[in-house]
Amino acid sequence: MTWQIDPGHSSVSFSARHMMLTKVRGEFEKFSGSVDFNEANPAASSVDVTIDTSSINTKQDQRDGHLKSPDFLDVENNPTITFKSTKVEVVNDTTGKIYGELTIRGVSKEVVLDTEFNGIAKSPWGTESAGFSATTKINRKDWGLNWNVALETGGWLVGEEITIDIEIEVVKQAEQAAEEPVAA
Numbered sequence: 558m559t560w561q562i563d564p565g566h567s568s569v570s571f572s573a574r575h576m577m578l579t580k581v582r583g584e585f586e587k588f589s590g591s592v593d594f595n596e597a598n599p600a601a602s603s604v605d606v607t608i609d610t611s612s613i614n615t616k617q618d619q620r621d622g623h624l625k626s627p628d629f630l631d632v633e634n635n636p637t638i639t640f641k642s643t644k645v646e647v648v649n650d651t652t653g654k655i656y657g658e659l660t661i662r663g664v665s666k667e668v669v670l671d672t673e674f675n676g677i678a679k680s681p682w683g684t685e686s687a688g689f690s691a692t693t694k695i696n697r698k699d700w701g702l703n704w705n706v707a708l709e710t711g712g713w714l715v716g717e718e719i720t721i722d723i724e725i726e727v728v729k730q731a732e733q734a735a736e737e738p739v740a741a
Contacts, residue, residue, distance in 0.1 A: 560592045560687060560727035562606070567725045569608060573697070574716030576708060583615035583624075585638075592727045594687060599674070604642040604655060610635060628704035635662045643667070650674075655691065661700040668693050670723070685729040692722050 570584040590606035610632040613624050625632045642657035655670040675688035696717050697703075706714040 558594060558596070559730045560594050561730055562588070562590045562592070563686065563726045563728050564588060566686075568723070569606075570722045572720045572722075573718070576714055577712040577716065580720075581615060581620075583613060583621075585609065585612050586614050587612035590640075592687075592689075592725070594727065596677075599653065600645050600647050602642075602645045604640065604657065606640045608638040608640075610638055629702050631662060640668075659695070659700075662702070664700045666695075666699050668695060687727050687729070689725045689727070690723065691725070692720065694718055694720050 564587070567588075568584055569588050570582060572580040572582045575581045585608045587609035588606060590604070592605075593603045595601040610630045611625060613621055613630065613632075615621055615624065624630055627634075630638075639660045640657050642655050644656040646654040646656070648654065651674050653672050653674070655672050656667060657670070658665045659668045670691040670693050672689055672691040675690060677685060677687045679685050697719050698717055704715070708714060
């Protein structure tokens with residue numbers, strides 16, 4: 558059964574260390590996708606998400622501009638980041654691992670999303686929604702995001718490890734009736 562991501566009730570955020578001292582956080586404000594959520598057999602589910610790289614927001618225009626530049630995401634030549642699942646592993650009733658290909662700047666690498674199923678609810682408008690939380694950590698250099706500056710006191714300006722946090726609400730789509738064959 559196909560479930561569409563509800564962007565108004567979902568988020569794709571990330572954090573990285575700045576000067577090895579603090580975590581700087583940001584998010585992508587525009588993304589879309591679907592989850593083929595098999596309620597009876599969650600291991601048979603799949604995920605397909607596309608993120609608009611130009612929608613990056615760290616609440617600082619200068620930093621956002623640098624992250625959009627060829628030093629990092631190169632949004633002019635790489636307008637999207639994609640994630641396509643390859644396998645879902647059920648750990649228990651509420652947790653699992655979603656394996657998939659994360660593509661950034663044309664480079665695809667496998668990542669594993671540690672995922673929590675938050676349940677299903679019916680809205681006051683009659684729609685059915687499901688919620689999921691997921692997290693993973695990646696090394697940005699694995700995707701060619703290598704820009705950095707050495708610090709006088711040792712270490713680097715931008716941490717290599719990026720934590721990705723996802724909160725997704727998906728809405729069940731109405732099943733489409735099979736089309737009747739046309740008589741010849």
